[in-house]
Structures are given as structure tokens and as C-alpha cells.
Amino acid sequence: AAGVIQSPRHLIKEKRETATLKCYPIPRHDTVYWYQQGPGQDPQFLISFYEKMQSDKGSIPDRFSAQQFSDYHSELNMSSLELGDSALYFCASSWGGRETQYFGPGTRLLVL
Amino acid sequence: GQQVMQIPQYQHVQEGEDFTTYCNSSTTLSNIQWYKQRPGGHPVFLIQLVKSGEVKKQKRLTFQFGEAKKNSSLHITATQTTDVGTYFCAGGNFNKFYFGSGTKLNVKP
Numbered sequence: 001a002a003g004v005i006q007s008p009r010h011l012i013k014e015k016r017e018t019a020t021l022k023c024y025p026i027p028r029h030d031t032v033y034w035y036q037q038g039p040g041q042d043p044q045f046l047i048s049f050y051e052k053m054q055s056d057k058g059s060i061p062d063r064f065s066a067q068q069f070s071d072y073h074s075e076l077n078m079s080s081l082e083l084g085d086s087a088l089y090f091c092a093s094s095w096g097g098r099e100t101q102y103f104g105p106g107t108r109l110l111v112l
Numbered sequence: 113g114q115q116v117m118q119i120p121q122y123q124h125v126q127e128g129e130d131f132t133t134y135c136n137s138s139t140t141l142s143n144i145q146w147y148k149q150r151p152g153g154h155p156v157f158l159i160q161l162v163k164s165g166e167v168k169k170q171k172r173l174t175f176q177f178g179e180a181k182k183n184s185s186l187h188i189t190a191t192q193t194t195d196v197g198t199y200f201c202a203g204g205n206f207n208k209f210y211f212g213s214g215t216k217l218n219v220k221p
Contacts, residue, residue: 033209042118042200042211043155090154100145101202101209103154 002027004093004104012110013081021076021107025093031055032074033101034066035090043090049074081111116203118212126220131188133215135201144177144184144203149214155200158186191219 005024013019025032031050035043036059045058049068060066063081068074078085088108092101117136125131135144143162147155159168161177161184168175174187184201196219201212 035211042214045209045211092155100157100160102157103147106154 004091004102006089006091006104006107008107009105010108010110012112014112015081015083017081017111019078019081019109021078021089021091021109023074023076023091023093023104025072025074025091026102029093029095029102030072031094031096032068032072033092033094034060034074034076035092037088037090037106039087046076078109083111085109086111116201116210116212118201118215120215121213122216122218124218124220125191127193128190131191131195131217133186133199133201133217135184135186135203135212137182137203137210140181141203142181144181144201145209146175146184146186147200147202147211148197149200150197153197158199188217191217193219193221195219 004026007022011019023032033048034046036046037043046060047066048056052068064078066076088106090103090106092103094101115138119134123131143160145160146158148158149155159175164181165179166177172189176185186199188195198214198216200214202209204210
């Protein structure tokens with residue numbers, strides 16, 4: 001069965017650079033969630049989209065923005081990267097916003 | 113804001129022993145989900161509980177949702193080395209879920 005696809009899987013950037021993470025949800029899923037997981041920490045909810053509209057916002061920094069496109073894929077744009085942004089970024093998708101979240105494999109971002 | 117607390121943070125057991133992790137929320141949850149994350153992997157969905165007092169079983173795993181829908185537990189009977197990983201609860205409401213801090217389970221053979 002198709003799963004959530006995230007790209008790239010690994011990314012190395014320098015401070016103050018920008019990064020774009022992409023998420024392709026499971027087919028027919030209309031809700032996308034973004035999480036940030038630091039080393040040894042639990043996933044922190046950043047933001048979610050339902051039917052291409054932002055549905056909820058968590059601890060997403062102002063330097064980050066995200067959107068969901070007409071094909072339901074989502075992109076997380078990160079600017080002015082800081083060392084503390086180094087983490088594993090997960091995308092999850094679900095149907096209808098109330099159902100099970102299926103997680104992608106994550107993008108490991110390292111900011112030097 | 114809503115917080116989901118999870119205890120214990122770590123649990124080391126001998127293979128064959130039981131294991132329980134507890135999840136508590138400061139507010140009433142519409143539902144709670146449990147995930148397992150292996151080292152280097154991504155969270156994998158285990159189960160969702162919706163009803164007050166609900167109990168669900170998956171082989172050696174028993175999940176419970178409190179009557180007030182503010183707490184939940186996961187109990188593993190007779191642990192095996194394959195149970196190693198971090199178990200997260202995630203509680204929330206429509207479109208927003210808060211993960212607990214996770215319980216890292218280590219099983220010694």
C-alpha cells in the first residue's frame with residue numbers, strides 16, 4: 001500500500017540558509033500534519049492543513065511557513081535556519097482530519 | 113495550552129515481564145492514539161481510542177481510555193525483545209494532536 005512520501009530524506013544546510021521540505025500524503029488523504037522531533041524528544045506539532053487550508057497551528061516558528069497544494073501535497077519552507085532547527089521533520093496524513101495519522105519516514109535536517 | 117504527560121520516561125524490563133506506560137492530559141480529549149517508534153524510525157500507528165472507558169486489545173497489548181477521557185494506558189504482557197522502542201500517546205481534538213513525551217522501553221533477553 002502507498003505510504004506518505006517525504007523528500008528529501010536528508011538535508012544539510014548552513015545557518016541563515018533556507019530549506020524546503022516536501023510531503024506527499026497517502027492517496028485520497030486530505031489532511032497533512034507537520035511535526036518536528038529533536039534528538040530524544042517527542043514529536044512537536046507544527047502545523048496542519050485540511051483541504052488545502054491551514055486548520056491548526058502549533059509551535060511553528062515565524063521563520064517557517066507551509067502550504068498544501070491542489071494535489072494535497074504539502075511543503076514546509078524554512079528560512080534563516082538556526083542550529084536549533086536541526087531535527088527530524090515528520091509529515092503525517094489522514095482522511096477527514098479525525099482519523100489515524102500515518103507518518104512518513106521523515107526528513108533529517110542538519111544545520112551547520 | 114493542552115499538555116499530554118506520559119510516564120515513565122524509561123523502562124527497562126527482563127524479557128517476559130510486563131510493561132505499562134501511562135498518559136495523562138490536562139484537558140478532556142476527543143480521542144487518543146498510540147504510536148510505536150523504533151530507533152531511527154518513524155512513529156507507527158498502533159491504535160485509536162475514542163469512547164470513555166474503552167478497552168482494546170491487540171495480542172499482548174492492552175489499551176485503555178479513562179472514563180473522563182483524560183488519561184490512557186498501554187500494557188504489554190510478557191514483553192519480547194521485539195517490543196523495544198519508544199511508545200508515544202497522542203491526544204487531541206480535531207486536526208491538532210499533542211504527543212506525550214514517550215516511554216522508551218528496553219527489553220533484556
